[in-house]
Amino acid sequence: MQNTISKRKISTEKLAKIAEIFQGLAYPVRLQVLELLEDGKDYSVGDILDKVQIEASLLSHHLAKMKNIGIIDSYRQGRNIYYRLAIKEITKVFDCIYSCELKL
Amino acid sequence: MQNTISKRKISTEKLAKIAEIFQGLAYPVRLQVLELLEDGKDYSVGDILDKVQIEASLLSHHLAKMKNIGIIDSYRQGRNIYYRLAIKEITKVFDCIYSCELKL
DNA sequence: TGAATATTTGAACAATTGTAAAATTATGTG
């Protein structure tokens, strides 16, 4: 196991998928949503709106994008639609960013 | 130190900065460039071009964007311009993504 | 000086994202 030079050679498809995930996370409001969802609970759009300062319509677009990418997931219950994390591992990325955030 | 509920409450500015970094990483070709640069060495645009399959001009735009964000850094030597990592910690994010990539 | 090499810049077109208003789905009430 060599240390200094770690040529990973990630496949083209993986790189595309990873880039897509990053794209999916690349907005402050989406990070806020993930901060909320990472406790594993489900939150309605209204719940989320209480935490973030943006218009309902724009939030809906952001949620739809994250859902398409596969980061989150949703279901309807009554007149509410609930969202939850679809990729649990995503919080690891977040942990990582958080642990080195002071240097950013 | 509570475990199940980890409300980090990252500041708005940090969230913006993190989102910007993610945005800076959200392209397959940029990830390829980072894969190359993470050994800590400096690479000329020509060196990078040998590794990635895109047009010089487009690569230049991508490099400029990453440089503006502060992810990479450059200097000229003769007719070449060399790029290198500006945020060493960025490879941690990459490590993290890599370690959980199988599940993505 | 001028040809060749390395890289960036700028402008035009394409794609993506944001905004605001209208549409959809579900519930509750007289």
Add this chain to the structure above:
DNA sequence: CACATAATTTTACAATTGTTCAAATATTCA
């Protein structure tokens, strides 16, 4: 059950960002 209200999404257009291609800049070498 028709209607008002609430929750969320959809649509259409404006604004921003990415891509391509041609031209420009900087450096070296003959």
